[in-house]
Amino acid sequence: MQTYDLEANGLRGLNSALQELNGSSNKTAWEIVNPKGSHAIAVGLNSPVEVTVKGSTGYYCAGMNQQATVRVEGSVGPGVAENMMSGTVIVEGDASQYAGATGHGGLLVIKGNASSRCGISMKGIDIVVHGNIGHMCAFMGQAGNLVVLGDAGDALGDSCYEARFFVRGSVKSLGADCIEKEMRPEHIEILKDLLARAGADAKPEEFKRYGSARQLYNFDVDNAQAY
């Protein structure tokens, strides 16, 4: 286990050390102490390293992650795991706005609640939120799955494309062109797998599925009031 004191040694040294790992290093487990809400912690990683952040972070923790597993033992600021390509990011606490924004792949698990715009413009990432999510989540979501064990705020899935949303609790309102959809057997399987990987104690049958009605896919002036 490598221990890095962020307060003492600085951000550049940390990210540089983590980014230099190429999969052949035996330094596969890292612990970051004294994060103290710093921004851009463990960004741009591209190897199967395990990183544990002992405390809360600022913006963009684990941004653009590839392959790595990043666990935050605290809460995270805006844009955690933004544009993640692969790997896993686990937040033990709550997440601020834009969690998992534009993510292309990998798994983001938030054990607490996620604020507004979680999964905005998601492009293939899987996100599991154990608590509740705020308004405008998965806005313009293109691909991937957003799983919410609690409640969803206003305008879930507004203007979404092919992303899927599974919510166990209530949905305050659905966004433009987002509708409830039939939960078919293949969706139960997807959900079962995601819940297991996220360590979530819930049954797939308890969820409802939402997604695009595909009515706004091509511009039609008769839909102008929806925009």
Place this chain on the structure above:
Amino acid sequence: MDSNNIPRTVPIQSATFSNPINAEIRRAAATGIYDIRGGGAKRKVPHFDDLLFLGASISRYPLEGYREKCETKVTLGTRFAKKPIELDIPITIAGMSFGALSGPAKEALGRGASAAGTSTTTGDGGMTPEERGHSTKLVYQYLPSRYGMNPDDLRKADAIEVVVGQGAKPGGGGMLLGQKISDRVAEMRTLPKGIDQRSACRHPDWTGPDDLEIKILELREITDWQVPIYIKVGGTRPYYDTALAVKAGADVVVLDGMQGGTAATQDVFIEHVGLPTLACIRPAVQALQDLGVHREVQLVVSGGIRTGADVAKAMALGADAVAIGTAALVALGDNDPKWESEYQKLGTTTGAYDDWHEGKDPAGITTQDAELMKRLDPVEAGRRLRNYLKVMTLEAQTIARACGHNHLHNLEPEDLCALTMEAAAMARVPLAGTDWYPGKAGF
């Protein structure tokens, strides 16, 4: 009196309800939808044509046109980046997307720019291998949509351009219509084939200059502080936008006026939102000077740059370099008269073709149609672009020497005068034959 001999008033067309306006009213009434098109503002606005160079005289002497050197090199990104971009000429190629443009067109831009010793720029939809492969220096646009955005490509870039806005549609996003969404474009953007693809008007994970500063920190951390970070803004509030870009940590500010082109947006947006390029430059330079970073943070100006005279004028007003988009496409072959019969079939004519969003470009440039894009030979088109860039550079050098400067960067506002009150006010250079411009203290 014979009623046949009574003099009659001649028919007078309304300046307000002109034939083009009435045609648009009829088109809107018939379709119920606004007009979408490509390109930049077509209306006449004060521009570089309204400025003249004074040339040398007794008070300053010229350099010999065919003997004495006039440097053109420019370095972009000297503020924070470990590897600034060094260009042979101060004319770069602006961001244009694969999707809006064909693969061969992107390749031609890369070939032409590289041969001329300058950079080209990606656009919405990500980086293509042919573009990276043929571009010696490639600027990677970081856009609100994040279509095709991935850290591997980010690290391949020679610079990163955070796009906040563009001159054709400041405050607006974009729409790539379904007819241009080929299998390849759809895959790069992670969307189904054939659907309209909305490009968002603002970034999904930051709002405001304080957030932007942190976003730039993240981008620098991911790229090891190696490459310059540009911030591109549309011309709206150039003083404050430039100041805020500097505050956020930009190495380079790219400022795009309303004549700058777009692949597609509403005509009403293109023609009625934003500032003319000429009106943008001096406020931006003033902001850089007020912050003490003029020349440390470089200013790239775009929007209606066509000739070496335009290049020289933009630089005399304080820009470090310019970017061209529409002019580069014309050099490749866009709107070429040899396609006139095909333009007519599309209901338009050479020089006016702007339905770039429909994907039917006879020149094979703004299309994803496999047959049409074969019409553009990327090698030959790249050669034309290189020639054009070289001519513009020679023209700018000619003017700079005539003004007594041994580097294009030494051009200055004092080399200029304005032909109109409007241009004098915007460029803050004297009206021709006077020592005065509107707003100058004492008047």
